[in-house]
Amino acid sequence: MSRDPYSERVRALFSSPLHAGSMSTPYRVLVDDQGIRIELSATLDGDVIQRLRFRAWGCPHVVAAAEWICTQLEGESAARLQDFAITELMQSLAVPVEKSGRILVVEDAVRALGAAIKESSTIAGQAEQD
Amino acid sequence: MSRDPYSERVRALFSSPLHAGSMSTPYRVLVDDQGIRIELSATLDGDVIQRLRFRAWGCPHVVAAAEWICTQLEGESAARLQDFAITELMQSLAVPVEKSGRILVVEDAVRALGAAIKESSTIAGQAEQD
Amino acid sequence: MTNAAADLVYLDYAATTPVDPRVLETMLRLQGVQGDFGNPSAMHRAGWRSHAHVELAAERLGALLGTSADRLVWTSGATESNNLAIIGAARHRRHRGRHLVTMLTEHKAVTDVFRALQREGFEVSWLRPGPNGVLDLGTLQAAMRADTQLVSIMHVNNETGVWQDIAKIGECCHARGALLHVDAAQSVGKLPLALAELSVDLMSMTAHKLYGPKGIGALYVAKRPDLHLEPLLFGGGQQQRLRPGTLPVPLIAGFGHAAAIAADCMLSDLAQLRTLRDRLWAGISDLPGIRLNGDLAMSYPGLLNVSVADVEGESLLLALEPLCVATGSACNAQNQEPSYVLRALGLSDAAAQGAIRFSIGRPTTRDEIDFAIRQYRHAVQVLRTMSPDVAA
C-alpha cells in the first residue's frame, strides 16, 4: 500500500527545476552521503547571494528541496546559509518523515556552501587586513 | 460445493406421489432401518399385484424410489417382488452412489412384501390341502 | 409472488446476500481499462488512485464499527479472518499458556480452527449455551483459568440468530487477562456495534453477508501493546506483513460502500426485518409440534429457525421449492448430518434434521413471507401424510 508521496508543490518544483545547473565560481560544494549527491554553486554580489544553482542525484524530494532552496535563498544574505535548517522546507513540501534523513543531506550542502563562502571571505578579509 | 442432486424424474415422482397412501390389506410391511421408514401395502388379483401403495419417511430419493416402484410393479406378478433389485431404479432415477445404502432399504421393503405375500399364499395353499 | 432471483423465492440471506446495486457500480468503476484498476502497491498515479479507494473503504468500515481505519486488515472472508485471529493470537501467546475457550455452537470456521490448535497441543474448553442458545456468563467465568489466553465467542449465531452479550463477555475476558475474539460474520452491518466501547480484541467479518461482494473480509485488531498475531501467509509485505497479497481494490471498495449503506439504513432494516419475521412466525407457529429454535427476544430479527420432529429435512427442503431456505449451516450443507448447533441446544437428531432456517433480507417483501408461510404449511402437511406411523 502506498499513497501519492508527492505534493503538487513537489511535482511543480521537480518538473521545472529552474535553478538546475552548475556555474564555475569559487563558491561551489559537493556533498555525497547516503547515496545522494548534491552540488551547489553560488555567485555573490557583496554579501548577497546573486545566483544559486544545484545539481542533484537523488529522489524527487531531494531535487525539489534543492530547487526550493535556490528559489528561497537567491537575494538573501550569504550568512543565512550557515544556519539554514530544513524545518520549514519539510513542512512546505510535505516531505514524508522517513525521507528526513535525505533532506538533511541537502541541509548539509547548504551549510557547507555557507561555510565555504565564509571561509573564503575570511581569507579575503584577512588578505585585505594584511 | 454441491450440485443439484435431483433429476427431473426424481422431482416429478417426488412432487406427484400418486401412490402415496396406505391400505388395510393383509399384504402390508414396514421396514425401519438407517433412519428410514418405508411402508408398502398391496392388494392382489390372484397372483397379480392390483394396487401398490407406499408411505415413507426419508430423503427425496427414497420417496421417489418408492413411487417409482409402485408405478413399475402394479400389474406385475407378485412373484417378481421377491427378487426385486434396485439396479435399474438407481440408474433410471440417477441416484447418487452415496445414497445407495438408503435405496437398499427400499429394496428390503419390496422383498419383505414379496415374502409376506408368498408366506400367506403358502399358508392359504396349505389350508386348501388340509 | 414477487421474488429475488427470477423464479425463486430467496429466504437464505444468512448464507449470502446479493450485492447492492450501488456497491456493484462502485466496483465496476475500479475494474475496466478506463477505471482505477491499478495495483495499490505501485509507485505511480494509477497505483495511488487505487490506494485512495482502499483508504476510503477502511474509513467507511471503521465508521460502521466505531473504530479507526488503521485497525482493519483485509482478508478473503470471515473464514480467513477467524483463522488469522485465532491461530495467529494463540501461536503468538503459546509461551504464556495453552488454554483456549470457545462455544460448542460456533461456526465451523471457528470450531475447526480450535480443533487444529488442539492437535498442536492447545487445550480447549468447549462451552455449551443454554437451551435458548444464550451463553451464561457464569459458565464462561467458571471455564477461565490462569493460563487462558484467548476466548472466541460469536456475536450472532448463523443458525439460530441468537446473539451473545459481547460487552459483558469482553469484560470477563479482560478481567482474567485473556483476549476476546468475536466472529461477527452475521452481525456486522446488521446490528449496532461500537468497538471503541467494547472489550473486543479481534473481530471477524465478511462482506457477502451485508450486500457486499464475496471473497473479501476483514479482521479488526485492537490497539493493545500485548496483542500481536503470527501471520498465516507470507509474501509481498502488504498490510504490514500481516496479510500479504495484491489488495483486491474493487472488493475492498465494495465492502466499504456496503458498510456505508449498512450504517445508513441499519435501523430501518431492523424494523422491517422484525415485522416480517414476526409475521412469518405468526403464520406457522400454530402448526402442531412446531418448535422455535433459539430465542426471539435475544436474536437478530432477520432469522427464524423452526423445526417439526416428524418430517424429514431433505424432503422438506425439496417440498419447499421454489423457496430457497437452509437446514443447518449453509457451509456444511453437503454433509447431511443433523446440525451440531441445534443438537447442542438439546434437540433430538430428528428434530435437528428437520429444522429450517428462514433468513430475511433487505429485499424481502411481505408477499414473499406470505408465500413462505403457505409453502411451509403445505409441505409439512404433505410430508406428514406421507409418513408411516411409527407403529404401523
Next chain:
Amino acid sequence: MTNAAADLVYLDYAATTPVDPRVLETMLRLQGVQGDFGNPSAMHRAGWRSHAHVELAAERLGALLGTSADRLVWTSGATESNNLAIIGAARHRRHRGRHLVTMLTEHKAVTDVFRALQREGFEVSWLRPGPNGVLDLGTLQAAMRADTQLVSIMHVNNETGVWQDIAKIGECCHARGALLHVDAAQSVGKLPLALAELSVDLMSMTAHKLYGPKGIGALYVAKRPDLHLEPLLFGGGQQQRLRPGTLPVPLIAGFGHAAAIAADCMLSDLAQLRTLRDRLWAGISDLPGIRLNGDLAMSYPGLLNVSVADVEGESLLLALEPLCVATGSACNAQNQEPSYVLRALGLSDAAAQGAIRFSIGRPTTRDEIDFAIRQYRHAVQVLRTMSPDVAA
C-alpha cells in the same frame, strides 16, 4: 496519445491488468438480486445454479492449462497459492526430510514463505541463475540431495520476464523424488502450458494478471498418491477441506472466463506483444549506458526491463509521468531498496535502483509505445543533465 486509464499511459500490466469487459459482464450477472448470487454450498436451486458457474470456471481454467477441472483449488491469489503449496507440502513431508530448493530471484510470495519455513527448521538452498536470469540445470542438479522434498521455481520472472525450462526442471526433480512447485502468476494465460505433459506437481496462479478480477487465484495440485497438502485454513469443509470459505462465485466465474479468452487469443497476443516490445527496445537501445536486464530470447515478450546506471530510480519514475511503469517488483515498491532480483543478476545497487520495467498488455497501442520511447529518452536526458559529475 491514446491511453488506458483516461489521462495515464499504463505500461504496468505485469503488476495488474484491467478486467476484460466480457469478464466484467459475466461477473455482473452473478451478483445482483436478479442474478445467480447464491451460496454454492447451499442445498437449494439458488445454490446449485451458483455451483454450476464454479464447475464451468474450473473446466475453462483446466482447459487452458491442459489439466482436468478437479485438480484446481480456488484461493485468494498467487500469494495464498504459493503459501498453501509450499508450506502445505513441506509440512506434510516434514518427516521424510527437511531440505528445500528455490531461486534467489523468486517473487517475495515465494522467498518469504521459504524464510518462514527456515524458521521452522527446514533447510533451504537458494539457487542463483546466470546473469541473464536463466537457471542452469546443472546448478539445480548439484543442489538436489537425498532428503530434498520440494523445489520451487517460477515460470516467468515478474521483473525481467525471463522464463525457466519447467519441463526439464520437472524431470530433474522427479528423477530425485522431489516435488516441483511452479509460481506461474506471470505466465498463466500468457504462455502455452500443458500440465498433462509436464512433471509439475503444484502450480500457482492469480486472475488479475490475465484480465480477470483481483482477489482470486488457484492452485493446481497434480494427482499423485504421495502428494498431500496440509491446509492453512480450517472451516466449513469447502474444497475437500483444503481451502474452506464461501466460494466467491463471481470471481471464480470471472477467472474462468478470463482463462477461456486467454486460451483463444494467446497466440495473437504473443505476436502483438513481441512487435511492441521490439519496437520499444529499438527506440531506446541506442541510449548511452543502457542495459537490458534479462534475455530477450528467453522471455515473455510482454515485458522489458532496462536500466541506466547514472539516473536515480524514483526520480526517473516521476519524470516519466504520466507513464505508469515499475521499478523492481510492484509488490515491494513501498520499500525503496534496489531490486534483489536484479542484484542477483549481477547489477550494481545503482543500476538496479534505476531499472524500469515496462510491461505491455492486450490493450497497448503502438502510439503508447512511441509515447513511452519519447518520454523515457527525455527523462533520462533531463536527469542526467541534472546529475552532478561524480568528481565535480
